[in-house]
Amino acid sequence: EVQLVESGGGLVKPGGSLRLSCAASGFTFSDYNMNWVRQAPGKGLEWVSSISSHSSYIYYADSVKGRFTISRDNAKNSLYLQMNSLRAEDTAVYYCASWETTPGRFDYWGQGTLVTVSS
Amino acid sequence: EIVMTQSPATLSVSPGERATLSCRASQSVTSSLAWYQQKRGQAPRLLIYGASTRATGIPARFSGSGSGTEFTLTISSLQSEDFAVYYCQQYNNWPPGTFGQGTKVEIK
Numbered sequence: 001e002v003q004l005v006e007s008g009g010g011l012v013k014p015g016g017s018l019r020l021s022c023a024a025s026g027f028t029f030s031d032y033n034m035n036w037v038r039q040a041p042g043k044g045l046e047w048v049s050s051i052s053s054h055s056s057y058i059y060y061a062d063s064v065k066g067r068f069t070i071s072r073d074n075a076k077n078s079l080y081l082q083m084n085s086l087r088a089e090d091t092a093v094y095y096c097a098s099w100e101t102t103p104g105r106f107d108y109w110g111q112g113t114l115v116t117v118s119s
Numbered sequence: 120e121i122v123m124t125q126s127p128a129t130l131s132v133s134p135g136e137r138a139t140l141s142c143r144a145s146q147s148v149t150s151s152l153a154w155y156q157q158k159r160g161q162a163p164r165l166l167i168y169g170a171s172t173r174a175t176g177i178p179a180r181f182s183g184s185g186s187g188t189e190f191t192l193t194i195s196s197l198q199s200e201d202f203a204v205y206y207c208q209q210y211n212n213w214p215p216g217t218f219g220q221g222t223k224v225e226i227k
Contacts, residue, residue: 045155045163045206045218059214095162102168104210105153109162 004110022096142207151211
């Protein structure tokens with residue numbers, strides 16, 4: 001069974017940093033492209049960042065470019081999101097999501113971790 | 120960036136009735152369209168991809184249709200577990216894979 005479990009969320013002040021993690025199991029992690037998708041409270045879904053199976057290709061939404069860094073460790077079956085210079089508008093539940101063969105189609109999702117940016 | 124527009128924002132339906140949800144793209148996305156279901160407090164779940172193919176384990180009462188700019192998700196006979204928010208998403212222009220704003224299906 002595919003499992004994606006996010007961690008690392010919490011309360012942080014504007015301008016602060018946070019590192020999210022996503023632990024994967026139940027599938028061959030190194031075969032999958034991984035993503036972060038976020039959802040602000042009461043709002044819709046917004047794609048944040050994507051990393052290919054062996055980190056060759058990395059993409060960011062314009063809203064986070066230059067502030068967030070996505071990475072992965074295939075030996076540890078883990079995905080990360082380093083978030084710097086956080087703003088109030090970054091407050092959201094952050095989901096990790098995966099796709100294997102079709103770019104941008106999110107086949108599996110984790111349960112999410114809440115990031116709150118507030119003073 | 121392709122804008123996805125869903126209608127209606129809220130759909131009130133009685134159990135057992137048919138629900139029809141619409142999604143429109145600002146430009147053609149061919150058949151690269153997915154539908155996701157999100158129940159309260161849960162992660163989204165892939166329902167339909169390629170505009171009309173059900174994902175693994177999705178009941179046959181869910182069906183998708185359309186291509187280009189106009190798409191429809193139909194739930195043939197609503198069950199209690201189907202009351203949720205549904206999002207469409209295009210992945211023809213990737214990245215980003217843009218989502219619609221969602222349609223909430225609520226009990227009438």
